[in-house]
Each structure stands twice: as C-alpha cells, then as structure tokens.
Amino acid sequence: MAKQTRDEEFTEYVASRSGWLRKVAYLLCGDWHRADDLVQETITKLYVNWARAGRMENRDGYARRVLVNTFLAEQRSPWWRRTVRSGAGPDTTADGGEPDATARHVDLDTALDLRRALAALPPRQRATVVLRYYCDLSIEQAAEALGCSSGNVKSQSSRALDALRGHLALRPTVAERTP
Incomplete structure (x- = not known):
C-alpha cells in the first residue's frame, strides 16, 4: 500500500511540474527534443530518489537541481561533443492568444x-x-x-x-x- 501511495504522489507531482521542467530544460539546452530527454532522465532520477525528494523542504528546488546537474553532466560527455543539433522547436504562447x-x-x-x-x-x-x-x-x-x-x-x-x-x-x- 505504501508503494502505491508513493507512486500516486510521484505521478501527481510529475503531472503538475513536467511543463515547468520542460521549459527550464529547453532554456538550458535550446532544443525541444533534447529538453524532453533531459526531463525524462530527470524524472527517472527523481523516481529512484523519491524518498529523498520527499524529505526535502523544497521539492521543486530538488527537481531543478537534478535537472541542472543532468544537463551539466551531459555537457561533459563525449557524446555531446560529437553531436550537433540544429533547427527550432515548436513555440507556444503563454496565454494561448493570437497576437x-x-x-x-x-x-x-x-x-x-x-x-x-x-x-x-x-x-x-x-x-x-x-x-x-x-x-x-x-x-x-x-x-x-x-x-x-x-x-x-x-x-x-x-x-x-x-x-x-x-x-x-x-x-x-x-x-x-x-x-
């Protein structure tokens, strides 16, 4: 029962914060597809360490730190130095309006x-x-x-x-x- 409650809590947190994590990831890397990969890796790390994240006073701060550390670690990897990405991702307006x-x-x-x-x-x-x-x-x-x-x-x-x-x-x- 405790695992089910833990999973529900984690799922609720990720559902509410994934858009924010994706925006921060995009600003860090400048590529929507790579941002999605960073968020996925961050969410995986959060799930593995969800008990630790639950003890944190600021879960968003913990998630942000995991995201930034994941991004910086990827920057140091040889794979990133060999890969060049280009192109623009989809843009969305904050209010959904049409200027x-x-x-x-x-x-x-x-x-x-x-x-x-x-x-x-x-x-x-x-x-x-x-x-x-x-x-x-x-x-x-x-x-x-x-x-x-x-x-x-x-x-x-x-x-x-x-x-x-x-x-x-x-x-x-x-x-x-x-x-």
Whole structure:
C-alpha cells in the first residue's frame, strides 16, 4: 500500500511540474527534443530518489537541481561533443492568444535572437542565467542548485550577461532587418 501511495504522489507531482521542467530544460539546452530527454532522465532520477525528494523542504528546488546537474553532466560527455543539433522547436504562447502578425514577427525575432545568444553561452553560464533570471532564484539559491559558492554565481552571471549583451549588440535590430 505504501508503494502505491508513493507512486500516486510521484505521478501527481510529475503531472503538475513536467511543463515547468520542460521549459527550464529547453532554456538550458535550446532544443525541444533534447529538453524532453533531459526531463525524462530527470524524472527517472527523481523516481529512484523519491524518498529523498520527499524529505526535502523544497521539492521543486530538488527537481531543478537534478535537472541542472543532468544537463551539466551531459555537457561533459563525449557524446555531446560529437553531436550537433540544429533547427527550432515548436513555440507556444503563454496565454494561448493570437497576437497580430507584426507583433508576432517582432516577438519571434527577439525570442530567436535571445535564444541564439543564450545557446552561445558556456553551459555553466547558461545554467546560471536560467536559474537566476528565468527561475527567479536568489544568488544563494542558485549557488545551492549549482553546488557552488555565491561568488561563483555572481561572476558567472556577470560574465554571461556581458556575453549576452555583446552577442545581442552584434545583431541588427528588427527595424534594421525589415525593409
């Protein structure tokens, strides 16, 4: 009976948080298919360690840390260095609404520019930016999730933001691209 309750609790958690995990994974890796693989691996690790996750004060923080560690470990593997992925995944709007064509074009261009700039960052810097600015973690929370010092998070964030600004400054604005 305890295993059934454990499985139900796990299933409920995964059903409620899988969309969020997928978004974070996508921001880390920049590929929807790879994000799905990262989430699947994270969910598997969570299931194996669900008793430990249940003892955690912040299950979302635990899941996020597993996801980030899985991503960073994959970045170090030789398989990743030999594989080059390209192409864009499906985009969805947050509210499900249909913006007008001009706004959609501007938003899409901006989003694509930002995604390219984010993908150009080294993995730890990318993870730091995603944790700090997408997940809205404090410096201390990001340091805990990454398993490093708060000074390291500050320096990684600073370097990443400088790199993003530099990358985005080199890109022509939407107004310059449209005739």
